Amino acid sequence: MRSSLTRRVFATALLLSASLSPAVALAAQPADTERKSEHAAPARLLGEKIVPHKLGFLETTVGGLSGIDRNRCTGEYVFISDDRSNLQPARFYTAALDVDADGVHSVDFTGTRPFLQPDGSVYPSPALADGKAVDPEEIRVDPRTCSYWWAQEGDRPTVAGAPVIQPSIQFAAPTGAHLGRLPLPPNYEVTTEERGPRRNQAIEAITFGSHGRVVTSAIEGPLLQDGPVPDLQHGALVRVTKQTRDGRVLGQFAYPIEKIFAESDPTSPWGPDTGVPSLLAFPDDPDRYLVLERTWVAGAGYKVRLYDATTRGATDVQARESLAGQAVVPMRKKLVADFDTLGLSTVDNTEGMTWGPRLPSGERSLILVSDDNFAEDAVTQIVALAVR
Incomplete structure (x- = not known):
């Protein structure tokens, strides 16, 4: 998510003392999903590394890293930047990460390429886009071909007459060349009516499952027709969709996101910002996912939680x-x-995650990255966790 926030407010967020159980049937208003504890295996911290702010690399500005995945063909990791071609053309980075049971030892960027449009051109800046603006948010490496699948949110304009830009999941070669796109479910479409994804709350999360046979995506926030966004009393439902590689929908499900964890600073012009920025399939279970929930509240800062969901x-x-x-x-x-x-x-604003190497303990490492939105008071943080 590209937050409208231009400053960061550091404060101690409220701690949850209990885990959240499976939610039950939901009616008119999405139910509060807090229940008595029913724990999944907890994650533990291996380490972290902060990337220098606005690091210069091959005539680009490193930042806005909102997605990460590992390329099995090269052993490197790929990051997507959510720069909408404001600083440089919309792009991705490759990097070598030294991660083991003792932590994150180094992050070394090795390459960068712009995403190319079907005609071979780069994506223009929003001011020059003329309906072709882009908002890259998530990237995955195809486990079969090692090409890149990437998601962008599109745009629901707030000004009359401005173009509607549809969210998409596209395919790109390691060179950035356009290879195609995945047909999306009809309810992922941004419409001129009160239907479809909210502005800045479309596709941020995609993952491969079943050894590359299934692509699962999540809408970041509730569709307009599915009810209001979360508040202090209620959570909300977001749609998670399983598809074949050619776009056939295998199923669509409602994932319950949490209510807002704290009251906003009444002097702030910004309301709470919450949603699902990433999900990750378990390699050995086609129905099981890690789901990342990230919330920002003025005066309270960020709350980031990781769930095991099915x-x-x-x-x-x-x-x-x-x-x-x-x-x-x-x-x-x-x-x-x-x-x-x-x-x-x-x-911070953690938005991307992928599996890292298996650890001697038998646990899997999980690598996460935060999106600094190129803001001076935010960070690009690489975090490694151990999970079972």
């Missing part, structure tokens, strides 16, 4: 025009990590 037993909602007032069984979820309790130097 689509197993959840209602398939792909045929439901609206979830508002409907009884559905949402995805079940269990808390894996509240970042406030991990011992990090700071909790």
Whole structure:
């Protein structure tokens, strides 16, 4: 998510003392998903590394890193920048990460390429886009071909007459060359009516599952027709969609995001900002995912939580025009990590995650990255966790 926030407010966020259990059937208003503890295996911190702010690399500015994945063909990692071609053309980076059971030892960028449009040109700056603006948010390496699949949010304009830009999941070669796009479910479409994704809350999360046979995506916030965004009393439902590689929808499910964790500073012009910026399939279970929830509240800062979730037993909602007032069984979820309790130097705008190397303990390492939005008072933070 590209937050409208231009300053960062550091404050101690409220701690959750209990894990969150699977939510049950939801009706008119999304139910509060807090229940008595039902723990998943907890994550533990291996280490972290802060990338220098606005690091210069091959005539580009490193920052806005909102997605990460590992390339099995090269052993390197790939990051997507959410620069909308404001500083340099929309692009991705490759990097070598030295991560093991003792922490994150180094982050060395090795290359960068711009994403190319079908005609071979780079994406123009928003001021010159003429309906072709782009908002890159997530990147995944195809486990079959090692090409890149990347998601962009599009735009629901706030000014009459401005162009609607549809969210998309596109394919790119390691050179950045355009290779195609995935057909998306009809309810992912931004419309001129009160339907579809909210502005700045479309696709931020994609992942491959079932050894590359299934692509799962999540809308960051609730669709307009699915009810209001979370507040202090209620959470909300966001849609998670499983598709084949050619776009056929296998199922769509409702994932329950948490209510807002603290009151906003009444003097701030910015309201709470919350959603699902990333999800990651477990390699050995086609129905199981890690889901990242990230919230910012003026005066309280960031709250980042990681959940173990499953689509197993959840209602398939792909045929439901609206979830508002409907009884559905949402995805079940269990808390894996509240970042406030991990011992990090700071909790920032964490938006991307991928599996790292397996550890001698038998645990998997999980590598996460925060999006600094190129702001002076934010950080690009690489975090390594151990999870089972």
